[in-house]
Amino acid sequence: REVEILMFLSAIVMMKNRRSITVEQHIGNIFMFSKVANAILFFRLDIRMGLLYLTLCIVFLMTCKPPLYMGPEYIKYFSDKTIDEELERDKRVTWIVEFFANWSSECQSFAPIFADLSLKYNCSGLHFGKVDVGRYTDVSTRYKVSTSPLTKQLPTLILFQGGTETMRRPQIDKKGRAVSWTFSE
Numbered sequence: 001r002e003v004e005i006l007m008f009l010s011a012i013v014m015m016k017n018r019r020s021i022t023v024e025q026h027i028g029n030i031f032m033f034s035k036v037a038n039a040i041l042f043f044r045l046d047i048r049m050g051l052l053y054l055t056l057c058i059v060f061l062m063t064c065k066p067p068l069y070m071g072p073e074y075i076k077y078f079s080d081k082t083i084d085e086e087l088e089r090d091k092r093v094t095w096i097v098e099f100f101a102n103w104s105s106e107c108q109s110f111a112p113i114f115a116d117l118s119l120k121y122n123c124s125g126l127h128f129g130k131v132d133v134g135r136y137t138d139v140s141t142r143y144k145v146s147t148s149p150l151t152k153q154l155p156t157l158i159l160f161q162g163g164t165e166t167m168r169r170p171q172i173d174k175k176g177r178a179v180s181w182t183f184s185e
Helices: 002-016 023-045 047-063 082-089 105-121 137-142
Strands: 075-078 094-100 126-132 156-161 164-169
Touching: 002 023, 023 047, 075 082, 075 105, 082 094, 082 126, 094 105, 105 126
Parallel strands: 075 126, 094 126
Antiparallel strands: 094 156, 156 164
């Protein structure tokens, strides 16, 4: 029975890692599903050991959060007041703006990729910006970016040319749901 649980774990990890972008996401998925498999195995062995292990995992999850990206970048951080005036300031500048939330693991894993893109492609005609929609909720409402914990819209990238939106990822279908997409350089 233990072998079946471990085989099921490896199948789930392989399916989840298809969408992972970074090595950290791969390793995080492996650790998370290994903890689930260990909890099941501990509960099968002894319910007290299972409860102890589950408690330790919850304490670890609450106290040890992944670090935020703090590396080099050419990104301007916008507030609810500065985004519109910066987009309208010079119509010749194209902006790629990421709408993110600090609590979203997808946004945290996308941050180094977006920073790397800003380092490679920032020039006088192309600028990169970020807006924290968890902090500035009126910006998320204005640009129709959902901040629900179950949303598939975070992070959202919007391309602004001449101060107006020309492209968005992920796209929104007619029912208002985000169309899944995978970012690759």
